[in-house]
Amino acid sequence: MEPFSPLEPKAAAKTGLSLPEKKFRVLVGVTGSVAALKLPLLISELLKIPGVEVKVVTTERAKHFYNPQEIPVPLYSDEDEWQHRCERELISPLAVLLQMHSHASVAFMWRGAMARKLSGWSRRSAEVCWVPGCCSSRQSCSGGALCVAVEVQLWKGRSDPVLHIELRRWADLMLVAPLDANTLAKLATGICDNLLTCVIRAWDLRKPLLFCPAMNTAMWEHPITAQQVEQLKGFGYTEIPCVVKKLVCGDEGRGAMAEVWTIAESVRRVVAERDLPAQS
Known part of the structure; x- marks a missing residue:
């Protein structure tokens, strides 16, 4: 089926149709x-x-x-522009240190298991951000593990x-x-x-x-x-x-x-x- 194309102004006048204002x-x-x-x-x-x-x-x-x-x-x-996911991961001593400063949000790059999980996702790179209080607005994390909010941009290519x-x-x-x-x-x-x-x-x-x-x-x-x-x-x-x-x-x-x-x-x-x- 040919894609629908709106009438040109002259064509609309000929057919008596009114163009949307x-x-x-x-x-x-x-x-x-x-x-x-x-x-x-x-x-x-x-x-x-x-x-x-x-x-x-x-x-x-x-x-x-x-x-x-x-x-x-x-x-x-x-x-609508970013896809949010919460993942529970084992954390490094650095992350424990960061957890002590829970009054501020801290972003850091992660290697290891989290990076492997990200490797199959659509974006070429991803940033792992620890956001205090994230679970209260996204989902509940049990077991005492630190909640890591992962943001993956929905954009995939040039088009x-x-x-x-x-x-x-x-x-x-x-x-x-x-x-x-x-x-x-x-x-x-x-x-x-x-x-x-x-x-x-x-x-x-x-x-x-x-x-x-x-x-x-x-x-x-x-x-x-x-x-x-x-x-x-x-x-x-x-x-x-x-x-x-x-x-x-x-x-x-x-x-x-x-x-x-x-x-x-x-x-x-x-x-x-x-x-x-x-x-x-």
Whole structure:
């Protein structure tokens, strides 16, 4: 069977068929601030904008704050670009030493039995990372063995699509709401260690990117925060400033994410400037 190809504009006119109107594609990035609780409401408001199509990229930490079942649009996370597996292995004295410092995640290359297991997997190389608390979110490990989280990239060859590049191409606008302090620091310095930061690192600077900082007042008032916000604005990104209100922790001050209606209105203005059809 011949592959289906859409009608050319002239052919469509001759047959009387109407072509589907172009959508304005908004990619929402959500990070691990408590303001991620508002993600379902934000998506709902964005979908009210005529001509807008929405997809979401989430960090792993952000998942703690919303129910994926309440997100009525495609939702992407690290697991869509990386395959995660937990393996229990005998550990070396070095790993025991690392275990003593359980307050930090430590990555190290492994040789021996683990390397042999990895040899048949699809990626040409693999990194074995010990991540404290991994089992609590993936699976339970018994027998007292150290849990080793193995990440194997799903990309296999030249012709395979790379998700963060495909999302970057798909979107007409990116909205990062909320942008927590950790991801703000990553973006300001070019770190790209998850799906969201990879999308932004590859972002086409000719397209608009809006970001909505959200963090505790003490974090917001740290001198480095202003430097990092200015760095993002220097890239051409647009800040939707945080506001003063009583935070979830009980403190009152600046650092709360802008109101959802303010964010949606900012996106609406960009859509209007792009002169898109009034009807979806």
